Amino acid sequence: MMLSLSALASERVRRREARIRQLERERDEREAAIFARIPRLAEIKELQSEIGLDVARLYLHRPTRFGKSFEELKEWSLQLSREREELLRRHGIDPYELEVHWDCPRCQNTGWVREPADGDTAAPPRKCACLVQEEIDDLYRAAGLTGPLREQTFEHFDITVYPPECRKHMEGVRDYCRRFADAVASGDARSSLLLQGAVGLGKTFLACAIGNRVIAAGKTVGYFTLPEFVELVRAEKLDEEFRSSTMQQLLDADLIILDDLGAEKVTEFVAQELFNLINLRLNRQLPMVASTNLRPSELEDVYGERIASRLLFGFEALTLQGEDVRKVLRLRSSEA
Template sequence: MSRNTSVAPTATSSAVAAMSPTSSSAVCPHCGGSGFYKKAVPFGHPDFARLFPCVCKMAEQEQREAARLLEISNLAAFLDKTFETFNPNVPGVRRAYLRALEYARQPRGWLILFGNYGCGKTHLAAAIANQLIQNHYRVLFAVVPDLLDHLRSTFGPSSEIEYDQRFEDIREADVLILDDLGTENTTSWAREKLFQIINHRYNFALPTVITSNRKPEEIDPRIFSRMSDRALCEEHIIIDAADYRRLPLAQRYPINNAQRRLK
């Protein structure tokens, strides 16, 4: 029973509790704020005098885990890119929108989105990531050129550990989202690293989302052949939309509730 191990309230948990808006505004009616409760059972019962974490404490743990996932996901700049803020009625985006929704519900195989600059594919990719994080997946969202820059800068004799850790995180994420494949103008070393990541995801059939605005022939043929394996991805979705980002704001963001909900 792993719950036993967290019986004693620690300095960390009370510090977090003090910072949490829910616990500072009102004392929990179930545990009086201690974060634990005892069951009303007679002496001799196995649960007698045992402390159980209260629901309020478990909510805190969930919040912390969600914050940690968000931190490693690299999504900070894309938090507003959700399904709620995407307009599926823009001509040309419907099919991609539905497939992205489906994928966020059950990430299996690879989802490939092609489309011109500004067609909404990054928004959809980020929406998938944001949704999956809410569902407790370990998601990594990476804009490919930035990712390669990052790998290059962390790679070196002095930072090998950091580099290895980062590389492992990327290779092993529950779901990896690679945005803007094919725009990287990079060294052969970095190209090789990218291939290794993608090849690993391919060999183990790990859920992966790739977006690109390139023509197939502009993508590394070794990568493109893996993207084209029907066993892993049924189709390449091509978003044939006008510049999604040039639409008036009211059309891009039909529901402004998302903003309100954040407050």
Template sequence: MESLGDLLKAMPGGRNMKQQADKLMADLLEDPLVGMLRNKYPELDDATIKLNLNRIYQCTKEYRNCTNCTGLDQCPNDFEGHYTELSCETVGGVVQLNDRKVACKKLIARQSENRIRSRIRSFYIDDRALSQGYSADEIVSKDIERMKAVGQVIGYINRTKEEGLQSEGLYLTGSFGTGKTFLMCYMLHELAKAGFTGAIVYMPEFVEDMKSLMFEQGKLKETVDLLKDTDLLIFDDIGAENLNPWVRDHVLGSILNYRMNRKPTFYTSNYGLDDIEQHFSFTNKDGDDLHKGQRLMDRVRPYVQLVHVTGQNKRGR
């Protein structure tokens, strides 16, 4: 932003600074913003305005910048995302003009959104799914066929906001591209606004990474502990992963065993609960082990509400 000194120098005949200052003083006295300031502080006289010409000029300049704001990234004010606010007080019979920097609405909104995002961790999920923002109207109107599922998710969100963490999560099942992940990201975003932490894990890549961490116990424990402790945990696209006995029993089993009766866990899948139990029962190493599959499902089935997500495939649209 140009300073008052720069403005005076740039004016024709800038060497006659007193004349130019007098002209600027006269212009400021006619400025509606200065009129509003004087209405608020009747004690603000011409002498005080002249003494604080630079402050008042900066205030009016920043106010107009904010009025015509095109976004924080293009903010021309001295302190990005802030404007100057003026106030008056009389001390010992002398009128004093004070200024302070105030955060604008756009900066406050961005800071609030950053705090929300800091409560959410994503593993192998496109961050745009969590950062784009959502509206309830968009969620409802996107596909009328999935209205029932949307109602269940929104109902769950409202219950959690009113009552705190629930004892059960949700299991979203449906065909490819019906918006299961989209709905879970919406839930995370809404509940992060209410102060809850959350994590969403894309299962196929997560399982492969866990296999590679088998002999890196420090990193493995850090990841597992994070997923155990977060308020809301989503396993996305469960059933699409290539399980081995170690990941199933010592990683996934450990996380679910800790969370049951403590914190809700959520799932999205193209498979129903019975099909997922069969999936858990089979590994490439050991073949079928129905007991192990049932054991894991005992930590899933009783702790979820089943949600059928119907509708059209929206991928690529």
């Protein structure tokens, strides 16, 4: 089921904040254990904190606690730092144990990197690589392309599982799907794609490969098998708020994939919702990918003329050829 991107973004922020608190707690626990062994380290930390406050008070021309000048405070702080280093060395303690052990030291788990100021101009913060990767992972979660589906990419598409006489045709199908995915990723796609063929020819693999390539470009994808779409529609029927927000996502996603059409009989209500989705996205020239084992005449029998007409004449159709790939792979495995 497609997850809300805004909900995922909020969850991502909460997850990072919770992780920061956890890491700081762990640091505090390590620090407390070390201070219990070496009380002088706690005194040094407190003194350096007060020195910092006195420096601020001097800048503000306010009374200070220690009555020392800037130079005297600086020298005292340096002496305390040297004493701290000596105490840690003498007791065999790595100074790193008194620091927060960030998962990403570059951004300290915030997800944002602040570059040093260039003169008087401070550069705006930019996303850390760890946040970019997390956002991509969330796009996969939102799309429903997780687990093995995420591994189904064009790079892993094995043309040798097809009979020799079918390989040139299947290479053309693969390359067309790749070009389609690139067009969606660049925002240039205005058409939709129908993958047809018998069971086990790689329709789901190619549909997922398209989705994975689009997500890698930072675009939004919704992936559904027909049973999952039916489940979504049934859930919406019971929850009007859920219905409106979820259907809006389906209308706004950069790509929608409807996999394995024909795998389940549909009610009139589900057929109407499926028609609405297909019709609205076609009218708005928002790309879709659909796959089916059904022949054209069977599509009309199962879904009715309106849906069949849009799938057959509103989508670019690719027909896959060959033998059941799963049987070929099982045979290879038994011979290995």
